[in-house]
Amino acid sequence: MPLLAHARKNLCRGHLLRYTLPLMLLLFLTVGLKHLAIDCNQRDNNEIPIGTCMASYYMALNLSAPGEKNCHRIIQGDMEEVRRALIDNLVAKKKRVIMTDESFINATSDCKLFRQRRKYVMFSLSKEEQDFPIAYSMVIHDNIEMFERLLRAIYTPHNIYCVHMDKKSPESFHQAVRAITSCFGNVFVASKLVNVVYASWRRVQADLNCMEDLLQSKVPWKYLINTCGTDFPIKTNAEMVKALKSLNGHNSMESEIPPNHKKRRWEYHFELKEDSNNIVLTNTRKKPSPLPVPVFSGNAYIVVTRNFVNALFVNPTVRSFITWAKDTYSPDEYLWATLNRFAEMPGYMPAHQKYDTSDINAIARLVKWESLEGDMSKGAPYIPCSGTHRRTVCVYGTGDLNWLLQQHHLFANKFDPKVDNNVIQCLEEYLRYKSFHQTEKLL
Numbered sequence: 536m537p538l539l540a541h542a543r544k545n546l547c548r549g550h551l552l553r554y555t556l557p558l559m560l561l562l563f564l565t566v567g568l569k570h571l572a573i574d575c576n577q578r579d580n581n582e583i584p585i586g587t588c589m590a591s592y593y594m595a596l597n598l599s600a601p602g603e604k605n606c607h608r609i610i611q612g613d614m615e616e617v618r619r620a621l622i623d624n625l626v627a628k629k630k631r632v633i634m635t636d637e638s639f640i641n642a643t644s645d646c647k648l649f650r651q652r653r654k655y656v657m658f659s660l661s662k663e664e665q666d667f668p669i670a671y672s673m674v675i676h677d678n679i680e681m682f683e684r685l686l687r688a689i690y691t692p693h694n695i696y697c698v699h700m701d702k703k704s705p706e707s708f709h710q711a712v713r714a715i716t717s718c719f720g721n722v723f724v725a726s727k728l729v730n731v732v733y734a735s736w737r738r739v740q741a742d743l744n745c746m747e748d749l750l751q752s753k754v755p756w757k758y759l760i761n762t763c764g765t766d767f768p769i770k771t772n773a774e775m776v777k778a779l780k781s782l783n784g785h786n787s788m789e790s791e792i793p794p795n796h797k798k799r800r801w802e803y804h805f806e807l808k809e810d811s812n813n814i815v816l817t818n819t820r821k822k823p824s825p826l827p828v829p830v831f832s833g834n835a836y837i838v839v840t841r842n843f844v845n846a847l848f849v850n851p852t853v854r855s856f857i858t859w860a861k862d863t864y865s866p867d868e869y870l871w872a873t874l875n876r877f878a879e880m881p882g883y884m885p886a887h888q889k890y891d892t893s894d895i896n897a898i899a900r901l902v903k904w905e906s907l908e909g910d911m912s913k914g915a916p917y918i919p920c921s922g923t924h925r926r927t928v929c930v931y932g933t934g935d936l937n938w939l940l941q942q943h944h945l946f947a948n949k950f951d952p953k954v955d956n957n958v959i960q961c962l963e964e965y966l967r968y969k970s971f972h973q974t975e976k977l978l
């Protein structure tokens with residue numbers, strides 16, 4: 536009896552091992568593999584991918600820089616590699632094919648193919664980012680290639696992007712911008728376009744037009760960032776979300792006591808000459824600003840809360856300040872800086888000088904001014920520009936990359952593929968790598 540029972544038990548175990556286990560294993564494998572195959576397929580929806588799929592998505596969506604250069608070593612500050620890239624740039628610059636308005640109009644005739652070929656990331660990379668949408672006001676007037684590369688670098692399906700293109704830009708540029716924006720449900724052209732005149736009120740109006748449209752959108756964005764066509768991010772979307780959260784509801788922008796030579800810009804009435812697209816000083820003195828705080832000096836690029844943007848359209852004192860500013864010189868360089876010191880503005884900083892913020896201390900925009908470049912061991916804020924200068928501002932070259940990526944700013948200015956395309960390609964590679972590899976660690 537015990538012998539028989541033992542034999543039957545053995546038989547059962549044998550059965551189990553010989554038939555049931557392999558069957559279960561097979562079932563498990565087919566179901567499991569099918570699951571993996573489904574989940575790691577690239578998709579055009581807004582589901583966050585599971586961690587195990589990240590590597591396979593990255594393989595398909597990486598923006599590895601073409602050519603011989605080693606971006607990793609350039610970013611590490613390897614001077615030999617930087618020198619090689621700078622020499623390569625001189626050669627590559629002459630051979631480079633510039634993407635035209637027409638080529639984008641053509642390439643976007645099939646949107647799905649366009650998004651695929653240009654490797655847009657059409658899903659959110661984390662819940663934290665998805666729960667913290669950002670609104671962009673992008674004010675541009677030329678260089679369609681740079682606009683598209685900037686859009687691709689900051690694009691995520693849960694953010695919202697408004698593009699203001701200069702009304703007087705060529706028709707082909709307008710068509711190309713509309714063609715690109717039409718490929719994304721969350722990217723749109725401002726409902727009102729203005730003819731932007733350098734240093735005039737219209738530069739501010741372009742941003743205000745986008746801001747007004749963005750407030751109407753259903754996306755519950757938390758912060759607004761404005762950009763121009765020569766900006767490029769130096770942080771991933773996840774890093775930006777982290778930085779914005781740590782502002783604790785404050786805005787971040789340059790805002791300092793203005794130098795004396797700038798004060799005439801708002802103490803006198805300026806006139807816009809439509810025929811020459813110029814603005815000229817008159818000798819009519821203006822009344823003081825209606826705000827209870829002095830005018831502060833800053834720049835056109837800001838990081839502000841949604842409530843700040845909303846107040847621009849509803850606060851009566853702010854409305855009268857905006858009207859007052861319309862006939863001044865370059866209001867973009869003091870309007871935001873001043874409003875950010877007015878106690879009725881959400882996220883403001885008190886007007887006391889202890890709250891003065893330089894462009895270096897704000898996170899909005901990193902700029903290398905030619906006049907401040909120098910020897911850091913002797914107190915200069917930064918080393919000389921490795922590219923060229925335009926309007927006394929550095930257009931970055933490969934040798935600036937190591938420094939750029941050590942700064943806390945969300946964006947840097949200026950970039951131009953005609954000056955140095957390697958630096959932009961390396962940023963594209965680096966940011967895409969980082970957004971697929973560090974999202975969880977960062978948040």
Ligand SMILES: *[C@@H]1O[C@H](CO)[C@@H](O)[C@H](O)[C@H]1NC(C)=O
Binds near residue numbers: 593595597598
């Ligand atoms: C990057 O993408 C290309 C296809 O565009 C692919 O052949 C390559 O293996 C990818 N590289 C990495 C490191 O994933």
Ligand SMILES: *[C@@H]1O[C@H](CO)[C@@H](O)[C@H](O)[C@H]1NC(C)=O
Binds near residue numbers: 638641642
């Ligand atoms: C337009 O795109 C198609 C493929 O999508 C290509 O064959 C054609 O040469 C392009 N035309 C121009 C003018 O770029």
